[in-house]
Amino acid sequence: xxxxxTSASEALLLIPVAVLSSWLARVVIRRVTRRxxxxxxxxxxxxxxxxDRLGDNGQAAIRKRQRADAVxxxxxxxxxxxxxxxxxxxxxxxxxxxxxFVISSAGFLGLALALSxxxxxxxxxxxxxxxxxDRYAVGDEVIMRAADTDIRGAVDLIGxxxxxxxxxxxxxxxTGHNSIVSVTNLSQLPAVSDIEVPVGAWTGTDEGAxxxxxxxxxxxxxxxxxxxxxxxxTHTSAGEPDAETVRVRVKTNRPLSTPETxxxxxxxxxx
Numbered sequence: 566x567x568x569x570x571t572s573a574s575e576a577l578l579l580i581p582v583a584v585l586s587s588w589l590a591r592v593v594i595r596r597v598t599r600r601x602x603x604x605x606x607x608x609x610x611x612x613x614x615x616x617d618r619l620g621d622n623g624q625a626a627i628r629k630r631q632r633a634d635a636v637x638x639x640x641x642x643x644x645x646x647x648x649x650x651x652x653x654x655x656x657x658x659x660x661x662x663x664x665x666f667v668i669s670s671a672g673f674l675g676l677a678l679a680l681s682x683x684x685x686x687x688x689x690x691x692x693x694x695x696x697x698x699d700r701y702a703v704g705d706e707v708i709m710r711a712a713d714t715d716i717r718g719a720v721d722l723i724g725x726x727x728x729x730x731x732x733x734x735x736x737x738x739x740t741g742h743n744s745i746v747s748v749t750n751l752s753q754l755p756a757v758s759d760i761e762v763p764v765g766a767w768t769g770t771d772e773g774a775x776x777x778x779x780x781x782x783x784x785x786x787x788x789x790x791x792x793x794x795x796x797x798x799t800h801t802s803a804g805e806p807d808a809e810t811v812r813v814r815v816k817t818n819r820p821l822s823t824p825e826t827x828x829x830x831x832x833x834x835x836x
Contacts, residue, residue, distance in 0.1 A: 576656040583652040590648065591641035598637040636696050639689050639725045684743070688726035692742035696723070705752040706790075706818065711744045755794050755816035760826055762813055766834050772797045775833050779815060787828045792818040797833070 701707050701720050708717045709730065716738050718730035728745070730738045779793040794816040801811050813833055821829060 575659050579652045579656055583648050587641075587645040587648050590644045591637075594640050594644065595634065595637040598633045598640075601633070635723050635725075636693055639693050642725050643686075643689060684741070685726055687743040688741040690743075691745070692723070692725060692728070695742060695745075695748075700748050701728075701750055705750055707751060708749040709740065710746045710748075711740045716740075751819045755796075755818060756820045757814060757816055758821050758826065758829070759800065759812040759814050760830050760833065761810040762830055762833060764809055764811055767799070767811055767813065770834070772799065775813075775835075778832050778835060779829065782829075782832050785828075788825055790819070791821070791825060 695701065701723075703720050703723060705720045706718070707720060707730070708715055709728075710716075716730060716732065718732040718738060720728065721731040721737065722729040727739050727741050732738055776793075776795045776797040779797065780795050782788055783792045784790065796814075796816045798814040799811055800814055801808070815829060815833075
């Protein structure tokens with residue numbers, strides 16, 4: 566009886582030891598990752614923001630830290646699982662339980678846990694890779710394809726194993742990182758629109774001033790959710806010298822609808 570109580574006491578001591586070890590490991594991982602980010606910010610490297618976001622307003626450094634914290638959480642969870650797994654095996658050994666017998670007798674339960682754990686590890690690794698490659702960040706407007714379904718929305722949360730989108734109608738959509746087949750980041754990849762305007766009205770127009778007007782019109786009435794790049798180009802058809810219109814190329818965070826195109830045309834002409 567005394568021997569059993571002694572073993573139980575030793576096993577119970579493993580709980581605070583495991584909790585403290587997990588906490589220390591998370592702190593170390595977070596600090597090391599943040600230090601690596603601060604070092605990388607001074608020169609191009611793995612942690613650089615590969616593509617500028619539209620309407621960024623100098624948030625690149627903040628996104629780098631968010632990515633670092635997310636990766637640190639992922640590694641921290643993996644370390645926590647390993648620590649508590651080892652603590653469990655040590656506890657069984659304290660009670661003189663044959664570990665080989667326990668593992669071999671787990672049967673289908675062990676197989677199920679192994680399979681589910683495999684999926685979790687895949688999600689963790691896929692999420693880490695997505696963050697390192699800067700595929701998307703919180704606040705980005707994206708189109709994600711998973712299970713032959715395209716879902717469009719704003720990235721609301723990037724978890725260790727899953728990502729959450731907020732759709733335009735206010736609903737939330739969750740999927741595991743490993744389930745994402747492809748991602749179109751509308752905040753990274755500008756949409757190009759060629760808008761036809763009358764030659765007479767466009768002649769003499771300052772492209773820089775027109776670009777400034779468009780940037781100022783971002784999220785205006787009728788242009789909700791549209792962010793303009795400071796980019797305006799005039800394209801004329803060499804084979805049509807007498808054309809009555811010219812094509813003015815603008816870049817936005819998403820394709821323009823017909824009513825939005827009409828509004829942009831008016832903004833270009835300062836109407």
